[in-house]
Amino acid sequence: MSGTxxxxxxRPPGSPGSPNGSGAAASASLPPELARAARRRRLVPYLLLLxxxxxxxxxxxxxxxxxASTSVQTGSLEAGFKVTWHFATYWDALHAYWPQFVRSLAYxxxxxxxxxxxxxxLAYTIAFRAGRWRNVVMMLVIAPFFTSFLIRTLAWxxxxxxxxPVVSFLNHVHVLDVTSWLGVTSGDRxxxxxxxxxxxxxxxxxxxxxxxxxxxxERVDGRLHEAAGDLYATPFTTFRKVTFPLSLPGVVxxxxxxxxxxxxxxxxxxxxxxxxxxxxxxxIQSQFLRVLDYPTAAALSFILMAxxxxxxxxxxxxxxxxxxx
Amino acid sequence: MRAVRWIRRNLVVIAGVLTLAYLIVPNLxxxxxxxxxxxxxxxxxxxxxxxDAWRHPCGVPGMCGxxxxxxxxxxxxxxxxxxxxxMTAFALARYRFRGRAATNMLxxxxxxxxxxxxxxxxGTLFLNMRIQFGFWTILIAHIMFCLSFVVTAVKARVMSxxxxxxxxxxxxxxxxxxxxxxxxxxxxAPGIAAGALLSFALSFxxxxxxxxxxxxxxxxxMYVWGSAQRGTPVQVNVIGTAMFLLAVVLVLAGQLVxxxxxARA
Numbered sequence: 001m002s003g004t005x006x007x008x009x010x011r012p013p014g015s016p017g018s019p020n021g022s023g024a025a026a027s028a029s030l031p032p033e034l035a036r037a038a039r040r041r042r043l044v045p046y047l048l049l050l051x052x053x054x055x056x057x058x059x060x061x062x063x064x065x066x067x068a069s070t071s072v073q074t075g076s077l078e079a080g081f082k083v084t085w086h087f088a089t090y091w092d093a094l095h096a097y098w099p100q101f102v103r104s105l106a107y108x109x110x111x112x113x114x115x116x117x118x119x120x121x122l123a124y125t126i127a128f129r130a131g132r133w134r135n136v137v138m139m140l141v142i143a144p145f146f147t148s149f150l151i152r153t154l155a156w157x158x159x160x161x162x163x164x165p166v167v168s169f170l171n172h173v174h175v176l177d178v179t180s181w182l183g184v185t186s187g188d189r190x191x192x193x194x195x196x197x198x199x200x201x202x203x204x205x206x207x208x209x210x211x212x213x214x215x216x217x218e219r220v221d222g223r224l225h226e227a228a229g230d231l232y233a234t235p236f237t238t239f240r241k242v243t244f245p246l247s248l249p250g251v252v253x254x255x256x257x258x259x260x261x262x263x264x265x266x267x268x269x270x271x272x273x274x275x276x277x278x279x280x281x282x283x284i285q286s287q288f289l290r291v292l293d294y295p296t297a298a299a300l301s302f303i304l305m306a307x308x309x310x311x312x313x314x315x316x317x318x319x320x321x322x323x324x325x
Numbered sequence: 326m327r328a329v330r331w332i333r334r335n336l337v338v339i340a341g342v343l344t345l346a347y348l349i350v351p352n353l354x355x356x357x358x359x360x361x362x363x364x365x366x367x368x369x370x371x372x373x374x375x376x377d378a379w380r381h382p383c384g385v386p387g388m389c390g391x392x393x394x395x396x397x398x399x400x401x402x403x404x405x406x407x408x409x410x411x412m413t414a415f416a417l418a419r420y421r422f423r424g425r426a427a428t429n430m431l432x433x434x435x436x437x438x439x440x441x442x443x444x445x446x447x448g449t450l451f452l453n454m455r456i457q458f459g460f461w462t463i464l465i466a467h468i469m470f471c472l473s474f475v476v477t478a479v480k481a482r483v484m485s486x487x488x489x490x491x492x493x494x495x496x497x498x499x500x501x502x503x504x505x506x507x508x509x510x511x512x513x514a515p516g517i518a519a520g521a522l523l524s525f526a527l528s529f530x531x532x533x534x535x536x537x538x539x540x541x542x543x544x545x546x547m548y549v550w551g552s553a554q555r556g557t558p559v560q561v562n563v564i565g566t567a568m569f570l571l572a573v574v575l576v577l578a579g580q581l582v583x584x585x586x587x588a589r590a
Binding site: 042137140256265266280284302309 | 338476
């Protein structure tokens, strides 16, 4: 998985390396049959793209546009919905569900920071310290992906169970008193508290942080560390001035890959939290599947999308990283 | 004193191992509780050891049916996304054309969109076009969100390939078809395989998007979700563990093959 990524040189297509990048300028001076072949060749990329792009346009872009229109419709399931430019739906939805919005963004931001804090040492260990264990550790990072996400989240219910060893221990050393005082747990429970939800989110999206971090750390030349040491940098200075800046593309990619899905997630909130930890995803789902209020569901997901795109744009601008795709 | 120095030198490794434990422990819990015989309906506390669930994996009604549906969808979605995604990736990696930047953006967006947004909007569209929810709507949705991941994996691989190998093949009088089948495709294969594997895992595991597009069909994640409210059967842990072990064996086999190939080269 990582081997392919490291070797990539990111050569711009059509530059001297690529065999089929002949442009219009070249074909002008060619004999007619070669010019025809060149013209046919220019069609090739469009033919290759046709199916994939059409699929995304029909099943990804069109629904988004359609959803924008649904969000300003009014009506009922029996009478049908009509576009009435009823923008009040947005206001009402925000007014009713702003706590879930704020909570979603806060929980996913905290989970992202935690993922970075605990994922970085793991990625660093795999890249520089694991030696011949590297592949085994990589496998252990990826393998949980293959056990259903829901089953693994349910396992946290066992781990954090009220009478379980973890909670008893935390209770015994009075950690829960501190966390209760901070307002992230209540009484002697961990389940059905913000702590449980953030813990689940951090757990579930950790591999999305570790993999990009590892990919960018793996590209860091080990000789740079030696050079920094030769120039009397302490290990910490070496990290701060050399390793960390070089791993920034991984930090940016990992942060986005963690924050975006976490902010829309509602599985952790539903399984590990109580009604006081509901995130905006649960609201969208219940509006859509149970209340059957499609305009509100559409407006909510449109707001969520807009907020996330805004955050992502600002973040990429500020962090200024290379092409993400 | 020496111990303190050792800890200081290996602080990063210790932190890394702890993080790894955090990642792995839930899997071990799933494994352990697949051998539990719960007292009531809830399989959250240890009662006593039993291999019942392993001997009768399909002993609960509805679960294996949902598993079959999930596997079938995952296979078709993987094939669809891999074919479409590989073609798109080749176009993006090998050609310069009008609309390339826009296409890149189009590929990136589904990965930058929360699942609930994609699921709800696609569901709304199907609903309004009065399309019957079920197998086909789930499959369409899965191909849609797997596509971008295949494109990214294959594109990275194709861009890192040495174009001189294909030129050499053509210099040696290979036809374009021969060059593609005997040089290009084998070189791109690891990227295609990575994309396909990722698609399979994503499709098989998806709950959020599927829940908006499934209608009355029940996939395995939907079964687990539904059962979580009234007590998950132990058999769910058996399936989870089996999948985990299968993945580990597959990855190990892949490593072995790759290692042997490297040794031969």
